[in-house]
Structure formats: structure tokens, C-alpha cells
Amino acid sequence: MRTDLLILAGFVAVGGYLFSQVWLSPGDRILAHSYNDHYQFEWFLAVDTYNITHLHNPFFTDLQNASVGVNLMGNASVLGLALPLLPITLLFGPSVSFLLAVTLGFALTAFGWYWVLHRHLCAHRIAAVLGGGFAAFAPTIVSHGNAHLNLVSMFLVPWIVRFALRLFRTTRPVRDSVILGLLIAYQALIGEEILLMTAMALGMFVIVYAFPLLPDLRTMVRPFLTGIAVAVGVSLPLLAYPLWMQFAGPRHYDSLGGLAYVTNDLNTLFEYSTTSVGNLGGTLTSTNYAEENGYFGWALLILGAGLALWLWRDRLVRTVAVLGAIGLAFSLGPDVGWYFERTGVPGPWKLFVELPILDSMNVGRFTFLTVVALGVMLAVATDRIIKASADGGVKRAGVPLRLVWAAALAAALVPLVPLPLPATGRPPVPHFFTSGAYKQYIAENHTVVPVPALKATGDMTALTWQMATGMDFRMPEGYFMGPLGPDNIATNEPPPGPVTSVLLDVAKTGKAVQLTSAQQADMLAELRKWQADAVVVYRVEALPQLRETLDPLLGSGRQVDDVWLWDVRALTRE
Structure with a gap:
């Protein structure tokens, strides 16, 4: 447990490093590439706190858009973060709460994936740290740290995945299903987009993972579906009023329309993000600094493909590799682009673009699936190599296997090392x-x-x-x-x-x-x-x-x- 706490502290330190330029003076500085979202999320935390302490409806306010109001459930109001941060907001203000939330959002997400990889998949601790750290601090995710508190706060996702997949073999189905239902409900109050993407990923995971086991599919799927039904039965009553507010309440909207605009041009998958050392002084080739959703670099994508081939017999790796590839393909949208120009080549998302709810997804963010898939693959491969070379005798062409693997990781990951997100001064309050x-x-x-x-x-x-x-x-x-x-x-x-x-x-x-x-x-x-x-x-x-x-x-x-x-x-x- 002491080692786990040290690892958590390390992830918190990395999160603090990302936002170090703002931590210097939270009340006087703001993320330079936030496009006003920094102010907006501070305001959401403040209005949530106000509504809670004044016993007002937590899903609606007229403090902005006076006389008409704002449907907070139809916005990224992060009520699930405002609740635990309420004392911080009251004592130190929403600027400190926001900064603490984004810092811990990254750190706790990394720690969650580390815990699942190490404790439940039995990966070596070093391998789990690598996989968890990548899943939280990959350039794709770091870019959203510029603006999107709801998207980088994914610390419940590893636990949702863990309890959902545990339903296949749990000895305590009711307990695990109830916990899963509570996690689902709470995640909806942090970020519904992440919850929807997680649900889609879990569905695809189950299909791909179970496909080779068709003769035993009935015995496998029945407890899973039963558990999911219980979880939904727990979460829906808790979310009934918030969802009514979102889809039928005052000031609700029916579709995102043109705001669901985010797709990835094909070139961005192979380049380096402006948030990483591989693009020092480079130019922005994405929609904006907060939507650099690809940017894996050639080396990592080649390494990922190599790992998929090497570990294809491992059902977990095979499944996440397929999910990662689907995430990349979906992120290209219904019409593949290349350097801001449409190519006319249809992308796989063209099949889903007009479906209800899915028509409002910013599909460029499907690369979040690819990030997690690569994190799992890196963890499994590192675990294999550590265990295979534990005696120090395994070599390739006379070079220790660990050294070969370290060199491959360095080539793929060093260019992706994140830079502190830039900050600028904010005007003083009169x-x-x-x-x-x-x-x-x-x-x-x-x-x-x-x-x-x-x-x-x-x-x-x-x-x-x-x-x-x-x-x-x-x-x-x-x-x-x-x-x-x-x-x-x-x-x-x-x-x-x-x-x-x-x-x-x-x-x-x-x-x-x-x-x-x-x-x-x-x-x-x-x-x-x-x-x-x-x-x-x-x-x-x-x-x-x-x-x-x-x-x-x-x-x-x-x-x-x-x-x-x-x-x-x-x-x-x-």
C-alpha cells in the first residue's frame, strides 16, 4: 500500500507539472489555450456550489442568460466534481477548485488504470505504471487539459470497466452490479460524453472478446447482461430527473447540430501534438489546441502494430487492439480529411452519423479508446518482457531484451512527453x-x-x-x-x-x-x-x-x- 501511495503521489506530481504555470498564482493566471472554457468551468463550479448551498435546483440557473436561464444538465456543469470540491470552492474560490480538479483528474485517472492493470490483470507494477500513465497523460488527453474539465476527469472509467467485465465471473453479482450502477450514475454527473463512449467501448469489447467463444457464449453473456440490467436499474432512478431536465426540461435542446464538428484529419494521427516535446516550436494542425485528438507519432503507431502482431494470441491484447483501431477509424468522421481538406473518401462513421444521440458526438475524441488500448498493450508487453528476462539471461542478438524494449519505448514515447500547458495573466476583478x-x-x-x-x-x-x-x-x-x-x-x-x-x-x-x-x-x-x-x-x-x-x-x-x-x-x- 505504501508503494501504491507513492505511485499516486507521483501521478499527482505529473498533474501538477502539467498545470504548473497556473499553480504559480491560480487567481491571477489562466490557461492560454482554453478558449474561454477555463472561465466557463470555473463558473460551473461556482454556480453548482451556489445552487447546493442555497438549496436551488442543481440542474438549472438564471445567473447567466438572465430572465431566461441555462439548463445546466444540457451543459458540462460537472456537478459530480463540484460536490466533493464544495468546501474548497467556498474557502478558496472556484479558480483553486478548477485547478485542483484538473490536476487530480489526470492523476486519479492514471492511478485508476494502474490499479486495474496491477491488481486485477496482475501486471508487474512497472508495467502498470507505464500503462496507467500513458492512458492518462497521452498527448490526446493532455490537449483537453487546456479546456475540458469534464473530459479529463475520467477517474471513474477504470472502475466502471473493472466492475462491468467482472460480471462475467463474479461471485457477488448483486453487490458488483449495484456498485457499477452507482458508478454509472456518478459519471453521468461528471461527463456524459465519456460515459457514452465507455458504454460503446464495453459493448464492442464484449463482442470482440467473446466471439471466439461462441459455444460458451450463452453461459458467459447471461450473467453479464443480468448484471448490466441490475446496474441500469440502480442508475436510472438516480438519473431520472437529471435526464428529464436534459432532454425535456426548460431550455433543453434536441441536437448539437454544427457543434458536433470535431473529427480528425488523417495526417494528425501520425504527427506530434503541440503539448509534447516532439513538436517543440511546431505548428498547430488540428481544429484548435484543445482538440489535438490524434498525435500518436509514427513510432508509437508502428510499435502498437508490432505489439498487436506479437501478442495476437493473447485475447485481451487482440481485443483492445481491435478497439484501438476502431477508435482511430471512427475519429476520422464520415468523410476523411487531410490537412483541413475533405478527400471524399468515406469513413466508417458514415454508417452511424445520422443515428439519434450518435449524431451529436464529437467523434474525433474516439481516439480516447485508442489511448487506453495502447496503454493496455504497453503494459502487457512490458509485463511479458520483465517476467521473461527476470533472470537476466534472455537476449536478442546478444543484447538484453529489457534494453531492446527500453530503446523501443524511448523511440515511441519520449517525443510524447508532455510539456506544461501554457498560461497567461487574467484581468483583475474590479x-x-x-x-x-x-x-x-x-x-x-x-x-x-x-x-x-x-x-x-x-x-x-x-x-x-x-x-x-x-x-x-x-x-x-x-x-x-x-x-x-x-x-x-x-x-x-x-x-x-x-x-x-x-x-x-x-x-x-x-x-x-x-x-x-x-x-x-x-x-x-x-x-x-x-x-x-x-x-x-x-x-x-x-x-x-x-x-x-x-x-x-x-x-x-x-x-x-x-x-x-x-x-x-x-x-x-x-
């Missing part, structure tokens, strides 16, 4: 909010209209104003997944209304807008709908133009502390 001065102008649960306006592809720093006050007021519009149009297709950026359109116009052009009477009426109506108390400007170059635009409508703005403020209570509470 003293107007941190000092509590805002309370003189903004009533509890009323709305602040921030400038810059909240916009997914723009500036989302105003969310930190809200978090700094303990979620004491609401904000309009923002960055979240919500329905759009008659088809109820998801968008992560609601169309700007009258007020935001004007604010964005001034910011874009640097020129004042002469408001028409119709615009003025629309803006006042929207401010009243939001229950807005103040329009607050902080560090905006176009302040003179904003004053020229807003003063005729809202009255003269004035500086209060370190912000510029229009007090609109007299206009919105008529």
Missing part, C-alpha cells in the same frame, strides 16, 4: 466588486450588464466579477449550450439582443451609435426584462464612444470606484 461597493447599486438577484458584453468567442472575464461576489447578481446572455430556432438545435452563443448588439457594434467599430427611437425602445424593454440595475464598464478603450451612445438613453454615466457605471434602476423599475 475593486468595485471585490470591495462590496456594488451592493449600493445592484440588488440581490438583479442583473449587471457588463461591458465588454459576454460573448463565447469574445471576452468572458465579466464572469469573474460575478464569481468574486459569490454569485450575488445575474448577467444577461453569455457562454453556454442552449436551444436556437424552431428545430431546437444547440448553440453556445445566443444571438445578441438589442442591448448587446449595440455594445458589440461600438466595440467593433470604435464609433458611437446614434440610436433610433426604435432601438431605444427595444433596449429599454430588454433592460426591464433582465431586471437590470446597472451597466458596468471596466477597462474599455471605447469608453468615450460608449458614453456618447448610452448617455442619451440611460442618463449620464459616472465613475464609481474603478468602473464606469450607468445606474438604470429608475428606468427598469417603472
Whole structure:
């Protein structure tokens, strides 16, 4: 057990290394390639904490998108992480909670796979560390550390896999099925995408693994299916209301539509990620820095193919090798691409792209299956070689087998060694909010209209104003997944209304807008709908133009502390 704890500490240290640039000052720094997702996940942790401590519905809020609200179950709200982190969020704030969550997300995922490989597959400890470490810290996964807390928090997946496969031979089917059901329910509150992918992988695993055993299939599959039925029976009642909220509740959407856009170009499978030493100073060849879903490098893919051939008689290796290949193929999407160009060659996913639920999957992430498959194959091969050369007498062409294997691993894995994820400074929260001065102008649960306006592809720093006050007021519009149009297709950026359109116009052009009477009426109506108390400007170059635009409508703005403020209570509470 002491050794296991040391290994866990080692994985935590690697996780800390990945985020070391942010750990230097969590409240002042942010992941440079997060595309506003860093702010968004901090906000999710903050709003989850607020809902729990105020006994509000944990699956819905109007703290963003004021007067309309956000369906949190339809977003990556990571309630399953916010619950255990609640004391940290209350004591140190969501920035520390986020950083702790992503660090431990990597570390506990690595440790989970290590534990399953070592304790349940009986792999040598060194082999299990290698396999578990790769499954969590491969470039494919590390790239998502830039932005996706829900995707890197996969620490329940090894245990879901372990208890699901244990159903084939368990002596305690009820206990194991109940535990599996609880794990499934909790994983759904961390990340449903990972849960769906895990379920698909387990289904494919069972089919491939059991295929050679067709004569005994009935006796094998019956206890497995019975156990799965019990697990579903445990998890569904727990998830009934959250799933209703997601698929039928207020502000739900029916499909991701164009947001399910992530596929991998074929070239990215053989290259090196910008998160690894193999691409020092290299260019980005993926959709963005948080979606480098391939990037295994030629050497590792060649090594993986060699291991599959060498260990093909091992049913476990054969099965995971097939799953890994399926993951690679599915990740190419319905139309194979090459350096951002469509080739016209159909990919295997074309068969599934229009199926319900599957039509909303970001299939580029199917390489997560390949990562785990390669981790298992590396662990099994390392275990074989350690045990075969235990006496030191096994050699190949006069060279010790361990040395040959170490060289092969170095060639394949050294270029994949992760780099610390880059960070940058974040704008400070205005003293107007941190000092509590805002309370003189903004009533509890009323709305602040921030400038810059909240916009997914723009500036989302105003969310930190809200978090700094303990979620004491609401904000309009923002960055979240919500329905759009008659088809109820998801968008992560609601169309700007009258007020935001004007604010964005001034910011874009640097020129004042002469408001028409119709615009003025629309803006006042929207401010009243939001229950807005103040329009607050902080560090905006176009302040003179904003004053020229807003003063005729809202009255003269004035500086209060370190912000510029229009007090609109007299206009919105008529």
C-alpha cells in the first residue's frame, strides 16, 4: 500500500507539472489555450456550489442568460466534481477548485488504470505504471487539459470497466452490479460524453472478446447482461430527473447540430501534438489546441502494430487492439480529411452519423479508446518482457531484451512527453466588486450588464466579477449550450439582443451609435426584462464612444470606484 501511495503521489506530481504555470498564482493566471472554457468551468463550479448551498435546483440557473436561464444538465456543469470540491470552492474560490480538479483528474485517472492493470490483470507494477500513465497523460488527453474539465476527469472509467467485465465471473453479482450502477450514475454527473463512449467501448469489447467463444457464449453473456440490467436499474432512478431536465426540461435542446464538428484529419494521427516535446516550436494542425485528438507519432503507431502482431494470441491484447483501431477509424468522421481538406473518401462513421444521440458526438475524441488500448498493450508487453528476462539471461542478438524494449519505448514515447500547458495573466476583478461597493447599486438577484458584453468567442472575464461576489447578481446572455430556432438545435452563443448588439457594434467599430427611437425602445424593454440595475464598464478603450451612445438613453454615466457605471434602476423599475 505504501508503494501504491507513492505511485499516486507521483501521478499527482505529473498533474501538477502539467498545470504548473497556473499553480504559480491560480487567481491571477489562466490557461492560454482554453478558449474561454477555463472561465466557463470555473463558473460551473461556482454556480453548482451556489445552487447546493442555497438549496436551488442543481440542474438549472438564471445567473447567466438572465430572465431566461441555462439548463445546466444540457451543459458540462460537472456537478459530480463540484460536490466533493464544495468546501474548497467556498474557502478558496472556484479558480483553486478548477485547478485542483484538473490536476487530480489526470492523476486519479492514471492511478485508476494502474490499479486495474496491477491488481486485477496482475501486471508487474512497472508495467502498470507505464500503462496507467500513458492512458492518462497521452498527448490526446493532455490537449483537453487546456479546456475540458469534464473530459479529463475520467477517474471513474477504470472502475466502471473493472466492475462491468467482472460480471462475467463474479461471485457477488448483486453487490458488483449495484456498485457499477452507482458508478454509472456518478459519471453521468461528471461527463456524459465519456460515459457514452465507455458504454460503446464495453459493448464492442464484449463482442470482440467473446466471439471466439461462441459455444460458451450463452453461459458467459447471461450473467453479464443480468448484471448490466441490475446496474441500469440502480442508475436510472438516480438519473431520472437529471435526464428529464436534459432532454425535456426548460431550455433543453434536441441536437448539437454544427457543434458536433470535431473529427480528425488523417495526417494528425501520425504527427506530434503541440503539448509534447516532439513538436517543440511546431505548428498547430488540428481544429484548435484543445482538440489535438490524434498525435500518436509514427513510432508509437508502428510499435502498437508490432505489439498487436506479437501478442495476437493473447485475447485481451487482440481485443483492445481491435478497439484501438476502431477508435482511430471512427475519429476520422464520415468523410476523411487531410490537412483541413475533405478527400471524399468515406469513413466508417458514415454508417452511424445520422443515428439519434450518435449524431451529436464529437467523434474525433474516439481516439480516447485508442489511448487506453495502447496503454493496455504497453503494459502487457512490458509485463511479458520483465517476467521473461527476470533472470537476466534472455537476449536478442546478444543484447538484453529489457534494453531492446527500453530503446523501443524511448523511440515511441519520449517525443510524447508532455510539456506544461501554457498560461497567461487574467484581468483583475474590479475593486468595485471585490470591495462590496456594488451592493449600493445592484440588488440581490438583479442583473449587471457588463461591458465588454459576454460573448463565447469574445471576452468572458465579466464572469469573474460575478464569481468574486459569490454569485450575488445575474448577467444577461453569455457562454453556454442552449436551444436556437424552431428545430431546437444547440448553440453556445445566443444571438445578441438589442442591448448587446449595440455594445458589440461600438466595440467593433470604435464609433458611437446614434440610436433610433426604435432601438431605444427595444433596449429599454430588454433592460426591464433582465431586471437590470446597472451597466458596468471596466477597462474599455471605447469608453468615450460608449458614453456618447448610452448617455442619451440611460442618463449620464459616472465613475464609481474603478468602473464606469450607468445606474438604470429608475428606468427598469417603472
